[in-house]
Amino acid sequence: xxxxxxxxxxxxxxxxxxxxxxxxxxxxxxxxxxxxxxxxxxxxxxxxxxxxxxxxxxxxxxxxxxxxxxxxxxxxxxxxxxxxxxxxxxxxxxxxxxxxxxxxxxxxxxxxxxxxxxxxxxxxxxxxxxxxxxxxxxxxxxxxxxxxxxxxxxxxxxxxxxxxxxxxxxxxxxxxxxxxxxxxxxxxxxxxxxxxxxxxxxxxxxxxxxxxxxxxxxxxxxxxxxxxxxxxxxxxxxxxxxxxxxxxxxxxxxxxxxxxxxxxxxxxxxxxxxxx
Amino acid sequence: xxxxxxxxxxxxxxxxxxxxxxxxxxxxxxxxxxxxxxxxxxxxxxxxxxxxxxxxxxxxxxxxxxxxxxxxxxxxxxxxxxxxxxxxxxxxxxxxxxxxxxxxxxxxxxxxxxxxxxxxxxxxxxxxxxxxxxxxxxxxxxxxxxxxxxxxxxxxxxxxxxxxxxxxxxxxxxxxxxxxxxxxxxxxxxxxxxxxxxxxxxxxxxxxxxxxxxxxxxxxxxxxxxxxxxxxxxxxxxxxxxxxxxxxxxxxxxxxxxxxxxxxxxxxxxxxxxxxxxxxxxxxxxxxxxxxxxxxxxxxxxxxxxxxxxxxxxxxxxxxxxxxxxxxxxxxxxxxxxxxxxxxxxxxxxxxxxxx
Numbered sequence: 175x176x177x178x179x180x181x182x183x184x185x186x187x188x189x190x191x192x193x194x195x196x197x198x199x200x201x202x203x204x205x206x207x208x209x210x211x212x213x214x215x216x217x218x219x220x221x222x223x224x225x226x227x228x229x230x231x232x233x234x235x236x237x238x239x240x241x242x243x244x245x246x247x248x249x250x251x252x253x254x255x256x257x258x259x260x261x262x263x264x265x266x267x268x269x270x271x272x273x274x275x276x277x278x279x280x281x282x283x284x285x286x287x288x289x290x291x292x293x294x295x296x297x298x299x300x301x302x303x304x305x306x307x308x309x310x311x312x313x314x315x316x317x318x319x320x321x322x323x324x325x326x327x328x329x330x331x332x333x334x335x336x337x338x339x340x341x342x343x344x345x346x347x348x349x350x351x352x353x354x355x356x357x358x359x360x361x362x363x364x365x366x367x368x369x370x371x372x373x374x375x376x377x378x379x380x381x382x383x384x385x386x387x388x389x390x391x392x393x394x395x396x397x398x399x400x401x402x403x404x405x406x407x408x409x410x411x412x413x414x415x416x417x418x419x420x421x422x423x424x425x426x427x428x429x430x431x432x433x434x435x436x437x438x439x440x441x442x443x444x445x446x447x448x449x450x
Numbered sequence: 451x452x453x454x455x456x457x458x459x460x461x462x463x464x465x466x467x468x469x470x471x472x473x474x475x476x477x478x479x480x481x482x483x484x485x486x487x488x489x490x491x492x493x494x495x496x497x498x499x500x501x502x503x504x505x506x507x508x509x510x511x512x513x514x515x516x517x518x519x520x521x522x523x524x525x526x527x528x529x530x531x532x533x534x535x536x537x538x539x540x541x542x543x544x545x546x547x548x549x550x551x552x553x554x555x556x557x558x559x560x561x562x563x564x565x566x567x568x569x570x571x572x573x574x575x576x577x578x579x580x581x582x583x584x585x586x587x588x589x590x591x592x593x594x595x596x597x598x599x600x601x602x603x604x605x606x607x608x609x610x611x612x613x614x615x616x617x618x619x620x621x622x623x624x625x626x627x628x629x630x631x632x633x634x635x636x637x638x639x640x641x642x643x644x645x646x647x648x649x650x651x652x653x654x655x656x657x658x659x660x661x662x663x664x665x666x667x668x669x670x671x672x673x674x675x676x677x678x679x680x681x682x683x684x685x686x687x688x689x690x691x692x693x694x695x696x697x698x699x700x701x702x703x704x705x706x707x708x709x710x711x712x713x714x715x716x717x718x719x720x721x722x723x724x725x726x727x728x729x730x731x732x733x734x735x736x737x738x739x740x741x742x743x744x745x746x747x748x749x750x751x752x753x754x755x756x757x758x759x760x761x762x763x764x765x766x767x768x769x770x771x772x773x774x775x776x777x778x779x780x781x782x783x784x785x786x787x788x789x790x791x792x793x794x795x796x797x798x799x800x801x802x803x804x805x806x
Contacts, residue, residue, distance in 0.1 A: 266749075274748075297467070297471060307464070339700075
């Protein structure tokens with residue numbers, strides 16, 4: 175359970191072309207836990223995730239994996255430890271689920287080594303873990319959004335990394351499928367000790383699934399810690415510029431954010447029937 | 451999903467997954483073998499026809515005899531010195547164009563990104579026409595000049611489109627711009643030259659196999675013997691690149707390096723083929739989409755694209771030489787162009803360009 179693979183960002187500055195997006199972030203990703211990064215649109219959370227996944231090289235500072243500079247390690251070596259699911263992954267036209275998940279085996283295959291029994295085992299295990307075993311022969315483009323997201327997670331699992339990085343894995347999913355994918359990731363974390371780092375938009379889901387919540391605003395890390403300690407009305411106002419009340423989630427007791435928009439402050443009343 | 455978890459144990463689901471994977475792999479292999487067999491059979495029968503059909507009538511037996519060294523000087527001359535090099539040149543050109551198109555279209559994720567649209571062929575044409583009309587050169591010198599022209603365009607495009615990673619549409623649009631510049635150069639050179647010289651240049655630009663001889667076949671075969679293994683080496687990585695840069699990067703690839711390598715190979719293949727046979731229109735453009743549609747498994751279909759290229763060039767040359775009435779005999783490139791144009795229109799009509 176206690177996997178001590180350490181992923182740490184030291185004073186990381188990130189930029190696209192000349193435009194700086196992230197200004198000096200220090201973040202130690204807790205091993206074996208679920209870390210969720212939240213923040214307003216354009217605050218640099220996805221950019222930070224891309225740097226943690228070796229996709230984007232910091233212009234200043236560095237990301238370390240087990241004490242080694244991530245961007246100086248061999249890509250294949252990194253890939254056997256770190257898996258990243260981009261916000262909008264692209265599936266080649268016509269590819270089947272089995273083939274797509276099989277692509278995840280690349281870091282474990284040599285330049286000439288073809289498909290092995292170990293690869294087949296890893297793919298079967300990944301499909302079973304994500305409960306996508308019945309989709310093997312289907313084409314990825316025929317799947318529903320929720321199924322597709324499970325298949326992408328399966329591909330990461332076939333890669334067999336100890337750290338999973340996911341950029342908004344619940345985008346475009348309805349609420350039931352959002353919970354479904356997050357439950358799957360939480361199970362993987364609990365049962366296999368996989369470290370999970372993800373960017374989420376929904377603060378309430380973030381608070382519910384995170385062991386460690388990271389709040390970003392304008393390219394800086396403004397708060398981090400257990401959701402109960404971090405997520406309060408002040409934090410929401412600071413990160414999103416939104417007035418909100420934070421109450422206890424009736425299901426889990428986690429903090430739950432209820433926005434107070436401008437209309438409420440003007441004293442708008444609601445004629446709809448109240449639940450209570 | 452929770453229903454599934456309750457119904458099956460983890461071991462059950464793994465067994466289902468493993469069985470499904472085996473089945474899917476088997477089906478794909480069967481399909482692939484079938485497609486390959488059909489394409490090989492088609493290529494072989496076209497080759498047979500190319501050796502047998504002609505102004506000098508020969509029976510299949512005579513052709514076989516000539517190839518095996520039977521003592522029939524006239525049959526031997528026609529088959530070994532005329533028809534065989536022309537056939538082999540066509541096959542090699544088909545392989546090179548088919549692979550070049552497949553590489554470009556997949557690495558730039560755009561079906562319009564074939565060397566005859568993004569300016570590589572036009573660059574080679576400009577090089578060849580300049581050598582013919584300005585330098586008064588011929589033969590190998592023209593081929594070398596074509597090679598230089600195509601390679602120059604490839605480098606130029608790479609430099610232009612490099613900024614911030616190469617997106618497919620930027621590369622394609624820059625390429626179309628370059629193609630027009632090259633066409634302008636060719637037009638200028640043609641209008642400034644004598645009619646008989648201009649005709650030689652025009653013939654070259656149509657693309658064809660009439661210039662075939664063993665020396666040319668050897669040079670192109672040597673180039674392919676060098677390039678094709680490199681394509682095989684890069685194929686697995688290119689496969690991953692189809693998942694997008696971020697995903698490919700997180701699977702342990704350096705996307706920029708792979709892309710540079712693939713583009714370089716594509717330029718080299720397209721230039722080699724163009725130098726040998728002129729810009730045989732649309733072969734690079736249609737080969738890979740046809741091959742992929744035949745396989746339809748989301749793979750690169752490189753071997754299949756090469757075979758489709760062979761079938762197209764050899765078939766088009768057969769049609770151009772023999773099936774058109776009387777003295778209408780034209781270069782193979784005219785036939786491929788006549789087929790490729792409608793294909794482009796069909797491609798547009800069915801909206802396949804949306805496939806990124």
